[in-house]
Amino acid sequence: MTGSSDAGVAPTPETVLARINRAGLDEPLFVAGRARAPSLEQGFLRRDFRCVGATGEEPLRQVRWSGQPVRSDLDMFLAAYLATPDAARGPLLVLSPPGGGKTLLLSTLAARLPPEHFTVIRVPLDAVNPGAPVSAQVHEALWQATNGRVSWPDVGLFDDDGYLVLLVDGVDAAARPGYLSEVAEFQRRESLLGRPVAVIAATDTGLAGRLRGPDGMPVLLLEPFDDERIRLWLDTWNAVNSADIAAGRLNGVGADTAGLPGLGGSPELLTLMTLVLAENGDALPRDGAARYKAVLELMLRRRPAPVIPVEESVRLLGDLAITTFHHGLDTVGEDELTVEPHALRWLMRCPFVSVSAGRSYGLLDSQTADFLVADRLVVTLAGREPFPGLQAMLSHRVLAARPRVLDFVAGLSIGRHDLRAVLRAALAEARGSAPPPPVLAGFATLTANLVLLAVTVGDTADGVAVTDLMPPGADPGWAWRCLVLAWDAGLPRPAWHAIVDRLELIDGHIVERTQEPADDEYRSVAEARLRGETSLATTIERGLDQRGDPGRGMPDTPGAG
Template sequence: MSPDWRSGAYRDVGGTLLDVSKVVGYVDAVKLLGGGSPLVKALDRALGGVLLAATGGGSELAISLFDGKAEAVRLGEWAVTGLRDKIKGYGRYDRTQRLQAAHTIIATSAFFEALDDVGLPFDMRAVALTADERRGLTGAGSTVREVLATEPPLPAPHLDHEHFRAELRSGYLVHAVKLLSFVQGLSVGETLDERRWSALAAALADAAGLRYEDLHRRLVAEVPEFALWTAEQRQRDMGTALARMETVLRSLASDHTPGDVAAMLVRAWTSTLDRPILSEGDVPEDLVIPTLGEGYVDPGFRVRPIDTVASPADESWWAETRERSDLAEFLVSYLTTPAATASPLLVLGQPGAGKSVLTRIVAARLDARDFLPVRVVLREVPAEAEIQDQIEYAVRAATGETLTWPALVRAAGPALPVVLLDGFDELLQATGVAQSDYLNRVAAFQRREADLGRPVAVLVTSRTAVADRAGVPSGTVGIRLEPFREEHVRRWLATWNTANAGSLHRRGLTELDVDVVLRQPALAGQPLLLMMLALYDADTNALRAASADLDESSLYERLLTAFALREVAKTHVAATSAQRAALVEMELLRLSVAAFGMFNRNRQWITADELDADLRALTPAGRAEPAGGFRPPLNQAEKLVGRFFFMQRGQATRGGARLHTYEFLHATFGEYLIARLVMRLLTELAEEEAAASVFGPARCRDGRLHALLSFAPMTNREPILEFLTELAGRGSSDDVRQLPITLHQRLDDRSTDGDVSGYRPTEAPAPDRYAAYSLNLLLLAVALKGEVRASELFPDSPDLAVLWRRHALLWQATLPTASWWAVVFTLQTRVAWHDERRDLTVVLDRGSIPPPVDPYWLYRAPPGHHLRSAGSWQQTRWDGLARQSNLVRDRVNELLLHSMEPMIEQIGDAMTTFVAHDADTAYSIAAALSRFHFAVLLNERRDKLLRAGADAVHAVTRCWTPMVDHRVRSRATRKVLELTPLIKGRVPEEVRIEWIKQLTADSP
């Protein structure tokens, strides 16, 4: 057989066609490595013909289990010895198949070898069989066939090696139990009890594991390539680990020379190593962008199999696995395993994490003798095309040659095709659910190609956030690129500073120091954002000049302004400083509209069509805008937004049309721009409001603010409120701080004059928009002032608490669940009194536990009210609470009611019976009983137990008033008395006796 023979998935082995794409067990593995050898035939005879003919059974096979053990051991030796020569000259995929076969043989042979290691309590050769035993020997034959047919687990670079060992041992234990169960049925087996047999099975499994480790080490020594399959992490010097890929693969590669087209592809990919690593956007002429080969730094990564219950878009799901630093080794290892051709490898990361650059570097580093890399930029190929058509399109774009996929594979010879599909997220964002099955189509393509003898490995890149929007095929392995750590940043900066040392020196600037960069870890962690910081500092050492305590909003303002000014300077060379400032402001306003478009659609990206629609709605054609207002030329919006360094442009092609999407490289850019625009609008509205009041009762027109803030609460993005607080702290006027409260007061009769009716990022009914706007005005007021009273929001309300509750219920009813909980964990209220009316103070508080409930406030009892000296009162029937909960079906209320059900069954009215502790504190009998009950059962400290007991006794002895049902008193008293024996010895005895006296005394 010729090693380069690739006409189909079958191999001619000893006159038998073997489907190597489906090698599973010992039999197929032996055939693949040389099924016609004398040693194999000897083992086959010893096993009764089961090896080569897959037949046999009965007593001959059963007896041959032990007779053939020695032959199996010899075959294991044969599989390892000379394996290097057995795979020499084969291509990448054929070597992988033979390595898998060798592994199957040593894993199976280890089990047979272990029979000599466990110290069996009898001599296998001396086993005597009765006639009845001979008739039952088919069970052993079945066991042998099962051992030989079972495919042992394979080590893999994405799996924990300890997990692999445990899985291997589990398989050995199954075989051991079945084998020994057969022997146990023989006369010799009657000498051992069940416990000894179980211990013997475990010992056999352990011994097989040790034998496997020894054979595995010898296999690695024979073929070092096999070591790549283990998942034991090797910590290396950070360096450029992917550059080592060439060295590793060169030592493993065949002597094949790629054909013309394949060679052209290789040259196309390799040439990118000498090109600047930053391929999009303009950079200053006097700066040097490092080349791809020089400037690429391998990031850390995490790797996990993605099964049906995985959450690859969830940060916490990835946190369950360790971060690794051996990306080069992992990629090499993965591409040499059978898994590479079975399903795609999904590479995830944040915008700017280096996913596309990784595909460029992998394509350039793979050895052409072993691999045929084909990089497919999905934004540049037809989105609706089949996988094969997209590959052929990319090949033509890279080489100018029109070649079918099968012809390309034939030209590659034994090299394994590796297709790099870059930018699945762009395809998904631009085309929607039409591509949600794309990964399954990729896996189907791989299955078809393997069946046809053209196995192919596929790597797909995507942004992490969209990973849950597409079906993921079974067997998919995912890796996520991690943000740079200090060592990555340090190495990247060393390359940058070396490349630009001359330019910086000529302009009297200093190199960028790692400590300066690490002041902004969120930006320094992503390679593309790190480049942005370097470009920003390379202008005037602006980043270095910024004070160490520069707040985040000031940094973002400087960054955005600097890059906007650079863009303006390119096209308005003759503009004055004032004109440039105005143009910069317009650029940032346009970007702010894009940020709001993403925010109001509850996603991190926006399509070009959506952005155009938003800009048209906010800048109606022909309408004169005030100075500095929204007035970008719509036909330039896409170009202008797309060219900014901190914006990532996605693209896909469908039906011949280009579909574009935009996304900020870091979500915080958009969040800052939202806060910036809101503050700008508030400032303008406050000036309009002040000017209008001079000439009469006219009001400011909040149409644009209403349009932007009536679709989603700002709590959906926590940094927005943080930026607003920082911006307000820079000297906002009292008028600006007061304006959100003023606008909130006018909600029910706000003028629609000036409303932007055409701005509809999503479809939302009027109540939902009212709720969102009212909530956002409240959030603005709290962010700008620190705290707001409900009496400021509803100055004319006779009962502020009732009106506040109605608004809160409206927010809860109209907001999505996740948005509502974001509100709950952002705002907190504190009870207050205003002119003997109930009031609330609203604050931003994300961390503290809310204060205890104040019954005086609940029942409208301000300081001096008679209830505070009444001793006790009962105003609500507990069954009314239960019925309300039953009707409303609010989850939180029902959970609280559920936890109280045991007490309700005994003394339900204790929940709504209250006792005044003093003029400032009151509590329900239910609360007092619960606190004492848990203090007793949980063995609380003496001081807590004394306080809880005193409160419980006080509660039940002070509720002797006509306002309280006598049944509540008697049942509550009995419950406290039942607890008193349990605290004997835990509180002073005189205190306990005094409590009992008070509880048993006659009513007053």
């Protein structure tokens, strides 16, 4: 199938295609600016995946991945698949989030499948007429790749032992739900003509929801990078750029120095993060939250041809993070997002966003989601948002249940003591009228979140005085006790317990708790102390200790009196 290489003998179409595909291994993975990008051969990492079979002609949004095992044998799986007759009866579909490595996988397959057994044709649908029949798209892709030297009827006619493989990238560009069934019909006709063709297609997970495929079509979902693959990628990057790193022109990037979990889970994100750290490492903030923010914004700025400004990108990601936080879910449906159509299209193709085939949106990583919630809160407070805006953001879920959000808030608000004045004013407005029972949960959530933020913002270790948060002229101890009792009455038990584990009252100041969370038996002691009922807390603790387990008691803590 490789054809003759003798002088004066024209190469066969199969030889031309093999040369083109093999040359892709030497191409850089991306445009790297001052740095050197690893080649495809150097930088491609084998991926973990899950696999299911599509059912009938139902849209792919019906596919359920939960419960499917994660596999590490992608090479063996694809080799075994291409060796079966089923490969010529219908396509195999590869899914991943945007920037998840589908195109890299197809490029690597094209280059590494042995040309003596396979003739591989890449068909990028965004580069051909997406409305044309499948055979016309293949012909156009061949014409473009070979400068008109190879046409579709000529391929596969020189060696009956060869096997044709089409790699169709960007199936969503075809813009018709039945495209994969058209591919299967194309394969059926080619088999009848004596030229069996295997097809491996790929598209973004979120764009696959409206597609349908033939019954039993294999569907693969590529898994995010794990820590080991991130380490391997960074080792490769440092080796390729070792001369510039040694000369001080670039920073080395190690898994132990990146310190940015959640920003490197996909090939595109890991690439962007590496570039930002290599080029800007010395100039980036050292603090965790400020560093996270700077790297995230630089990564968005480095994305090729951004269609919206970075500031709007961060706002859209923050909108998504806040919406999922409010619902207490990892993802929300498209109808829950109040964004313009162009913004929804951007979210659908953003590598930080995970979009299911059923059009549910969420952040790819929970740490990134927590950071974006914290960033939105700090930006909102710094902008002196009117009370209704804060009320809408803080009346759904208690922040103590997501402690990482508060940790990020603390880092983002260092030195911003003015934010406490905003929170004090908001808390006073929230207390303005006693809520009727149906809205007690919202009142409790809102006031608890305002207090949690007031304790968290700034960089002082002594917390915030009860007298600063309670109404002027009122007994601060009594007012505080009433507020804490409202939390106890209005919040779900996990949220209330999260507050008790996060806050304590010491010498009239509300501070972040430094002790280990109380277990269930001793939580009543921590609850009494948070209310300022020190004598009651001591009495309960002594009673528990006298039951025969004195080592579990909690140390006395002075309260508000």
